[in-house]
Amino acid sequence: DAKTTQPPSMDCAEGRAANLPCNHSTISGNEYVYWYRQIHSQGPQYIIHGLKNNETNEMASLIITEDRKSSTLILPHATLRDTAVYYCIVRVAFGNEKLTFGTGTRLTIIP
Amino acid sequence: NAGVTQTPKFQVLKTGQSMTLQCAQDMNHNSMYWYRQDPGMGLRLIYYSASEGTTDKGEVPNGYNVSRLNKREFSLRLESAAPSQTSVYFCASSWEGRGYTFGSGTRLTVV
Numbered sequence: 001d002a003k004t005t006q007p008p009s010m011d012c013a014e015g016r017a018a019n020l021p022c023n024h025s026t027i028s029g030n031e032y033v034y035w036y037r038q039i040h041s042q043g044p045q046y047i048i049h050g051l052k053n054n055e056t057n058e059m060a061s062l063i064i065t066e067d068r069k070s071s072t073l074i075l076p077h078a079t080l081r082d083t084a085v086y087y088c089i090v091r092v093a094f095g096n097e098k099l100t101f102g103t104g105t106r107l108t109i110i111p
Numbered sequence: 112n113a114g115v116t117q118t119p120k121f122q123v124l125k126t127g128q129s130m131t132l133q134c135a136q137d138m139n140h141n142s143m144y145w146y147r148q149d150p151g152m153g154l155r156l157i158y159y160s161a162s163e164g165t166t167d168k169g170e171v172p173n174g175y176n177v178s179r180l181n182k183r184e185f186s187l188r189l190e191s192a193a194p195s196q197t198s199v200y201f202c203a204s205s206w207e208g209r210g211y212t213f214g215s216g217t218r219l220t221v222v
Contacts, residue, residue, distance in 0.1 A: 036210075041218075043115075043201050044154065044203075044213050046211060049210065087153065098169065099144075099154075099156070099203075100170075101153035102153050104153060
């Protein structure tokens, strides 16, 4: 699976959009981009995933660049409950199901 | 619908003792996983099971054994606990590349 690079930490004001970047310059054509988050010491929570098109669900939006070498997770209206560590992971969706976690981005929402 | 259930939630062991961490999922997922997370670090894969009856080593398998008892249950055993195995253990399950569902974790301390 391709490696990812994320900033170690970010701050965002409550109510603003939080934009979390991820670089995955060695991503292969059949690898998806997944985002998870871990609030305090709970188990990680799935947020969203995509292949090449932008994706949106009730939690977030995922913007993937046209060359697929980077992506951005957008939390449109951040709340204090969004304070967490966010992990960007790239992997083949089928046949190799193991998730490999890096150290992620620690997002702090500022009141 | 409970998702992924882990027991126990907390455990203190003496060096050399053995124990089994239990994990059960009620989502009919094929794949199950055991991760450990040390303070300030990302999750590392210990073992996984792509389907009932199969298990494979992950990144850090030494000192652990697993059993995929049936489709629902995947247990992790420490035969002779060591202080280096003090960690938070997470079980997860997934189906056909969909998002993983994690349990709430077992906090293990080996003294």
